[in-house]
Amino acid sequence: MADNSEDYVYDEAAGEWRPASEVAAAAEAARPQARDAAGTPLADGDSVTLIKDLKVKGANQTLKQGTVIRSIRLTDDPEEIDCRHESIKGLVLRTEFVRKR
Numbered sequence: 001m002a003d004n005s006e007d008y009v010y011d012e013a014a015g016e017w018r019p020a021s022e023v024a025a026a027a028e029a030a031r032p033q034a035r036d037a038a039g040t041p042l043a044d045g046d047s048v049t050l051i052k053d054l055k056v057k058g059a060n061q062t063l064k065q066g067t068v069i070r071s072i073r074l075t076d077d078p079e080e081i082d083c084r085h086e087s088i089k090g091l092v093l094r095t096e097f098v099r100k101r
Contacts, residue, residue, distance in 0.1 A: 006019050006021065007019070007020040008020065011023060031078075032078040033078060034074050034078045034079070034081060034095055035078075035095060036095055036098050036099050036100045037051055037096050037097065037098060037099055038099055038100075040099075040100045042072065042074065042081065042095065042100060043074070044072070044073050044074055045071055045072070045073075046071075046072050046101075047068060047069065047070045047071070047072070047100075047101040048068070048069050048072055048081070048083075048093075048098035048099060048100055048101060049066060049067065049068050049069075049098065049099050049101055050063055050064070050065055050066065050067045050069070050093075050097060050098060051065060051098065051099050052065050052097055053065050054093070054097060056088055056091070059087075059088050061087065061088065063085070063088075067085075068101065069083045069084070069085060069091075069093070069098070070084070071084060075092070078095070079094055079095050079096070080092050080093070080094055080095065081093055081095060081098070
């Protein structure tokens with residue numbers, strides 16, 4: 001016998017009980033998506049290229065236009081991405097300065 005038990009959540013906006021999976025899917029769809037400077041959607045693990053020289057605060061270093069950043073991670077803010085660079089730890093870039101590769 002199949003177990004059809006699913007958690008239900010009260011949706012205050014709709015005023016009814018809905019399956020938790022539906023509420024989670026609706027919340028994900030409503031969240032703004034991170035997009036690069038050209039408007040292309042970004043996802044975790046994408047590689048991006050810098051479209052202009054950027055002075056990095058606190059590192060006394062400049063990342064040059066054309067620098068490739070691999071394996072980005074999206075943040076809660078759709079305008080910022082976490083990045084790894086060999087010389088800078090904890091690098092966060094604004095999406096307006098990158099283009100998806």
